[in-house]
Amino acid sequence: MNATPYLEKYRSQFHFTPPANWMNDPNGMVYWDGEYHLFYQYHPGGTTWGPMHWGHAVSTDLTHWEHLPMALKPDRHGQIFSGCAVVDWEDSSGFFAGSPGLVAVFTHADQDPDTDRPRQRQSLAYSLDKGRTWTMYDGNPVLSHEQLTDFRDPKVFWYAPKRTWVMVIAAGDRVLFYTSPDLKAWAYASEFGAEEGSHDGVWECPDLIELPVDGQADQTRWVLIVSIGDRPECPEGSRTQYFVGSFDGSRFTSDAQPEAVLWLDHGRDNYAGVTWSDANRADGGRLFIGWMSNWKYANLTPTDSWRSAMTLPRVMSLKTGPSGVRLVQEPVSGLQKLRREERQWENVPVTPGINILSSEKSGTFEIECELELGSATEVGLKLRQSESEETVVGYNASAQTLFIDRTRSGETGFHEAFGCRHEAPLEAREGRLKLRLFVDHASVEVFANDGELVMTDQIFPDPGSTGLELYALGGEARLISLRLYELNSIHSAVTAGI
Numbered sequence: 001m002n003a004t005p006y007l008e009k010y011r012s013q014f015h016f017t018p019p020a021n022w023m024n025d026p027n028g029m030v031y032w033d034g035e036y037h038l039f040y041q042y043h044p045g046g047t048t049w050g051p052m053h054w055g056h057a058v059s060t061d062l063t064h065w066e067h068l069p070m071a072l073k074p075d076r077h078g079q080i081f082s083g084c085a086v087v088d089w090e091d092s093s094g095f096f097a098g099s100p101g102l103v104a105v106f107t108h109a110d111q112d113p114d115t116d117r118p119r120q121r122q123s124l125a126y127s128l129d130k131g132r133t134w135t136m137y138d139g140n141p142v143l144s145h146e147q148l149t150d151f152r153d154p155k156v157f158w159y160a161p162k163r164t165w166v167m168v169i170a171a172g173d174r175v176l177f178y179t180s181p182d183l184k185a186w187a188y189a190s191e192f193g194a195e196e197g198s199h200d201g202v203w204e205c206p207d208l209i210e211l212p213v214d215g216q217a218d219q220t221r222w223v224l225i226v227s228i229g230d231r232p233e234c235p236e237g238s239r240t241q242y243f244v245g246s247f248d249g250s251r252f253t254s255d256a257q258p259e260a261v262l263w264l265d266h267g268r269d270n271y272a273g274v275t276w277s278d279a280n281r282a283d284g285g286r287l288f289i290g291w292m293s294n295w296k297y298a299n300l301t302p303t304d305s306w307r308s309a310m311t312l313p314r315v316m317s318l319k320t321g322p323s324g325v326r327l328v329q330e331p332v333s334g335l336q337k338l339r340r341e342e343r344q345w346e347n348v349p350v351t352p353g354i355n356i357l358s359s360e361k362s363g364t365f366e367i368e369c370e371l372e373l374g375s376a377t378e379v380g381l382k383l384r385q386s387e388s389e390e391t392v393v394g395y396n397a398s399a400q401t402l403f404i405d406r407t408r409s410g411e412t413g414f415h416e417a418f419g420c421r422h423e424a425p426l427e428a429r430e431g432r433l434k435l436r437l438f439v440d441h442a443s444v445e446v447f448a449n450d451g452e453l454v455m456t457d458q459i460f461p462d463p464g465s466t467g468l469e470l471y472a473l474g475g476e477a478r479l480i481s482l483r484l485y486e487l488n489s490i491h492s493a494v495t496a497g498i
Helices: 333-338
Strands: 021-032 035-043 053-059 066-072 079-087 102-111 118-127 151-159 164-171 175-180 187-192 203-213 216-228 239-247 252-254 271-275 286-291 314-321 324-331 339-350 365-372 378-385 390-396 401-408 421-425 432-440 443-448 453-458 467-473 477-487
Touching: 021 053, 021 102, 021 271, 021 286, 035 066, 035 079, 035 286, 053 079, 066 102, 102 151, 118 151, 151 203, 164 203, 187 252, 203 239, 203 271, 203 314, 216 252, 216 271, 216 314, 239 271, 239 324, 324 443, 333 339, 339 467, 365 378, 378 432, 390 432, 390 443, 390 467, 401 443, 401 453, 421 453, 467 477
Parallel strands: 021 079, 079 151
Antiparallel strands: 021 035, 035 053, 053 066, 079 102, 102 118, 151 164, 164 175, 175 187, 203 216, 216 239, 239 252, 271 286, 286 314, 314 324, 339 477, 365 432, 365 477, 378 390, 378 467, 390 401, 401 421, 432 443, 443 453
16 A cells, blocks of 8 residues: 555545555445445455455445455355345344344355356345454355346345335346345346346446435335446446336336436446445435446556545435436535635626636635526536646536536546546526536536536546636626635545555
8 A cells, every 4th residue: 555545646535445456336335323334346456357355434424434344355156246235124134133233235256167157146244243244144145047147236125015125136238126035035026127228238236216206205206226337339438327117016117218218427437326225314315326437447547556436425316307207416415524615706707718716726625606607608617727637517508518528637548538528418597507516636526406417527637737717608607606615635534454
């Protein structure tokens, strides 16, 4: 590990990163006894993907993290691929002598000794000490599929109306549902996705959650989240879709037409995200985090002793809009504790060629702003700016699209697809646009119109590129309000080692 961890070039200052080596998918997220657990796919032998383990960290606020020793290591059944963790409140598994406890459900990956074909089977581990150590179940694996090579990433939850555990699992380019009374014996229930959604890549890391609509607890819909892997001919790379529908304990039915595709994040770098189990909120929202990378270039990003970060944790909810019921995402409120200094501007014209932020220099910060589009054809912010570098977050008024342009964002040459501009449709509200941005040493996350649209991108600017610009093109806009917060680093937490 670097002698001065968390001070390296590009090291995220308020996003979760591993102390060293490779990290990908978030795993096993569960809330238990005052702690949020975050496990993750981890390769302790290098900074590129390799034999998978589960790394581990805990937090009491979803902002500051304590790194713990590795939780799960490969054994005779294979590597430890992605999965989940649940609180077995009624000890249905029999692991806890009648008390509640933590059970991890995950994919063991190895080669079939008879055919030498890749094999993926589902297994269990349990913890008697708040997740600090884990015991593999003697009966592993508990679920396999003889015909499928891609059969992985189980997400399990308790379905109270039928008093059963439900597993949703990725199976090629669709998902399968299983049920169980005890987490050990699983029965096939149904299939979803053969004709629905995007099939641009293999389906991975599914999740199924129930959310109130418009905050009404008596009006709920189910949301099925499914990530899809990279395919060379698709410029977006790996990304995550979702479906809104109904679930009866056995079968999920989508509300949308089969060909409809809803994207969870319109940036390039939010993949394999799932929600925390047992983290019940009064507002009914669910807590989510994703892996902030893309399989197109994940092994190539220009960091040294570690690789990858997680997105900011978000609260997911459902709101009704012109296009129907859609996911809305907002960053967790605990991030406000990181605010160190605030500057603000109100009711200022944004004129082409004039930058009211020209005196500002910021490296890690948050911006909240509301803009009146006026006669401008384009308006936005240029971040991490210097003479040769900038990342642009802009709004095209005529096309009604929000975009991120990272073609000049810093280091981009490690992959031809990285230096790009991408956009997504977003309607202004009565001629106004609200943006909330978080900019770290190697990323920008944009929450537009109160989380109606989200874009997450990695960037790799020079540390000296700290300029800011609020700009307008083609006419004058007006800044209704802007608040700029410098953000503290989260890396004062105790590190127990990995």
